[in-house]
Amino acid sequence: QKEVEQNSGPLSVPEGAIASLNCTYSDRVSQSFFWYRQYSGKSPELIMSIYSNGDKEDGRFTAQLNKASQYVSLLIRDSQPSDSATYLCAVNLRVNSARQLTFGSGTQLTVLP
Amino acid sequence: GAGVSQSPSNKVTEKGKDVELRCDPISGHTALYWYRQRLGQGLEFLIYFQGNSAPDKSGLPSDRFSAERTGESVSTLTIQRTQQEDSAVYLCASSSKGQLTEQYFGPGTRLTVT
Numbered sequence: 368q369k370e371v372e373q374n375s376g377p378l379s380v381p382e383g384a385i386a387s388l389n390c391t392y393s394d395r396v397s398q399s400f401f402w403y404r405q406y407s408g409k410s411p412e413l414i415m416s417i418y419s420n421g422d423k424e425d426g427r428f429t430a431q432l433n434k435a436s437q438y439v440s441l442l443i444r445d446s447q448p449s450d451s452a453t454y455l456c457a458v459n460l461r462v463n464s465a466r467q468l469t470f471g472s473g474t475q476l477t478v479l480p
Numbered sequence: 481g482a483g484v485s486q487s488p489s490n491k492v493t494e495k496g497k498d499v500e501l502r503c504d505p506i507s508g509h510t511a512l513y514w515y516r517q518r519l520g521q522g523l524e525f526l527i528y529f530q531g532n533s534a535p536d537k538s539g540l541p542s543d544r545f546s547a548e549r550t551g552e553s554v555s556t557l558t559i560q561r562t563q564q565e566d567s568a569v570y571l572c573a574s575s576s577k578g579q580l581t582e583q584y585f586g587p588g589t590r591l592t593v594t
Contacts, residue, residue: 398580399580401582401583403585409587410569410571410585410586410587410588411523411571411585413582413583413584416582455522455523457583459579459580462538463538465536465538465579466579467525467528467536467538467579468513468525468583469525470522470523471522472521472522473522
């Protein structure tokens with residue numbers, strides 16, 4: 368099992384719909400969780416961070432965290448073609464006795480006009 | 481304020497040559513990270529610096545790879561005797577307080593080994 372697992376996609380949604388991106392992780396005591404957006408040929412850009420169970424909203428983005436289920440998700444409301452990118456989930460995991468931010472392999476999202 | 485900067489943006493080198501990549505973190509950020517991203521792949525952790533502590537080198541793939549950082553400023557990643565499998569984008573990130581906080585990425589250096 369991968370330590371941070373994401374559905375690689377591609378995920379296609381029509382413009383204006385809600386895009387739902389999911390991520391599971393292996394470490395029960397992880398404390399910090401991040402979503403990054405990466406456009407093709409560009410570096411990752413931080414879009415959301417979440418540290419506590421529940422929902423965190425920022426504009427059209429909502430991050431949802433359920434530590435008991437080891438699950439974090441990102442919802443994008445009113446999806447736009449400009450949201451088309453790869454979305455990376457990152458989780459602070461214990462690796463070799465130290466905590467390390469570990470990235471999933473990403474979900475490719477396409478928003479169709 | 482200024483973000484993370486990296487240089488060069490592109491580097492083409494011949495197999496067997498040494499290369500040096502540079503990263504300038506966000507001012508005031510104590511933590512600095514290097515990652516590698518091969519084409520179409522995820523991010524691969526290489527090394528982590530936190531203040532004056534000993535770096536976490538656990539991700540360096542071989543002894544051809546090394547990195548230095550002076551205090552809380554610039555870092556250089558050196559790859560000796562480059563191989564074709566070293567071709568990738570090398571990304572640097574910095575954060576204000578270490579592994580629990582948000583990391584901000586630079587634009588990356590695209591390395592091509594011919």
